[in-house]
Amino acid sequence: MDNDADFYRELPKVELHAHLNGSVSFQTIEKLIRRKPQLNIEHSMTAIGKGQQRTLEECFEVFKVIHKLVDTEEDILMVATDVIREFAADGVKYLELRSTPREKKDTGLTKRSYVETIIKAIQQCKNEGVDIDVRFLVAVDRRNGAEVAMETVKLAEEFMLSSDGLVLGLDLSGDPTVGHGKYLLPALEKAKNSGLKLSLHLSEVPTQMDESDLLLNLPPDRIGHGTFLHPEVGGSQSLVDKVVNNNIPLELCLTSNVKGQTVPCYSKHHFNYWYQLGHPSVICTDDKGVFCTDLSQEYQLAASTFGLNHEDVWKLSQQAIDCIFAPEDVKQQLKQKWKELHPQVFK
Numbered sequence: 001m002d003n004d005a006d007f008y009r010e011l012p013k014v015e016l017h018a019h020l021n022g023s024v025s026f027q028t029i030e031k032l033i034r035r036k037p038q039l040n041i042e043h044s045m046t047a048i049g050k051g052q053q054r055t056l057e058e059c060f061e062v063f064k065v066i067h068k069l070v071d072t073e074e075d076i077l078m079v080a081t082d083v084i085r086e087f088a089a090d091g092v093k094y095l096e097l098r099s100t101p102r103e104k105k106d107t108g109l110t111k112r113s114y115v116e117t118i119i120k121a122i123q124q125c126k127n128e129g130v131d132i133d134v135r136f137l138v139a140v141d142r143r144n145g146a147e148v149a150m151e152t153v154k155l156a157e158e159f160m161l162s163s164d165g166l167v168l169g170l171d172l173s174g175d176p177t178v179g180h181g182k183y184l185l186p187a188l189e190k191a192k193n194s195g196l197k198l199s200l201h202l203s204e205v206p207t208q209m210d211e212s213d214l215l216l217n218l219p220p221d222r223i224g225h226g227t228f229l230h231p232e233v234g235g236s237q238s239l240v241d242k243v244v245n246n247n248i249p250l251e252l253c254l255t256s257n258v259k260g261q262t263v264p265c266y267s268k269h270h271f272n273y274w275y276q277l278g279h280p281s282v283i284c285t286d287d288k289g290v291f292c293t294d295l296s297q298e299y300q301l302a303a304s305t306f307g308l309n310h311e312d313v314w315k316l317s318q319q320a321i322d323c324i325f326a327p328e329d330v331k332q333q334l335k336q337k338w339k340e341l342h343p344q345v346f347k
């Protein structure tokens, strides 16, 4: 068909869980490879194609390869502007990008200039009139421990105050099998107390029950993945109760979880559990470049797997507006936009 594909492309969408360096498209990787031929990097090392799967460990190796390709301010500016334009072309009207500030001595890249460059990319796209509202979450890689987490929080706080509302929060991500969230608690508490919104990757693997129990007490403002929170997959009712009682939305990434093998197949994805509960859940891409997907495809997959019709899908994309970190007036503007677009999408 492709009226159906057209519907999903035209559907206005909100993307809340997109890691910048995981979102780099084939075309942009091509440009980066041309800039750095000496690295001998091939496409097969930066993406996981259709029908392919990798272990979690292998997936995290992919990010290391992409990080080698993206290590100057110029690279970051190109990657961020390309990613923003691609999300806009996919019908995303509001995007919260996240990325881990990195420094690279030999290229002069600092963590501060890293964040500044992403802000510059957001402003550049805005000035060009790209039809998308983009905000930024500063990411903490759990691998780097408590001290780096605290430094990152301080940087995020500064940018929250100086970026005119573009920097809204903090993301906790990185290889879930490394480190323990208890060491990061002081940094996360500081972030929360200063007004940064918290989106935490929780229970991405089954061994994180204690950590999730602890971090849910903060409580976070949103949860990334939450794959193993519910009792049917080894989580617990008390974890579910904490999520439900605090009304914490989940960011759910179907293809990422299937390709990374934390979920056995689409039909067993925990989207169904939370959707049936009526709990706020937002479909997201995670790493659209690495997992060769886009948000339209992810909505279409959720619909075909779980039997949602176009009206259900519309409601799902509209409900995502209530889960954004930007303030109330932005939510109202987006709701108005959805209202205006409805006749066009259902023509």
Ligand SMILES: CC(C)=CCNc1ncnc2c1ncn2[C@@H]1O[C@H](COP(=O)(O)O)[C@@H](O)[C@H]1O
Pocket: 019, 020, 021, 022, 056, 057, 059, 060, 063, 098, 099, 100, 139, 141, 173, 174, 175, 176, 201, 204, 256, 257, 259, 260, 261, 286, 287
């Ligand atoms: C391996 C797999 C199935 C990935 C999907 N799930 C993920 N879980 C945790 N952290 C992630 C995931 N995807 C991306 N990241 C984080 O995002 C980084 C890449 O984007 P960036 O450099 O922060 O701009 C990775 O190094 C990692 O720290």
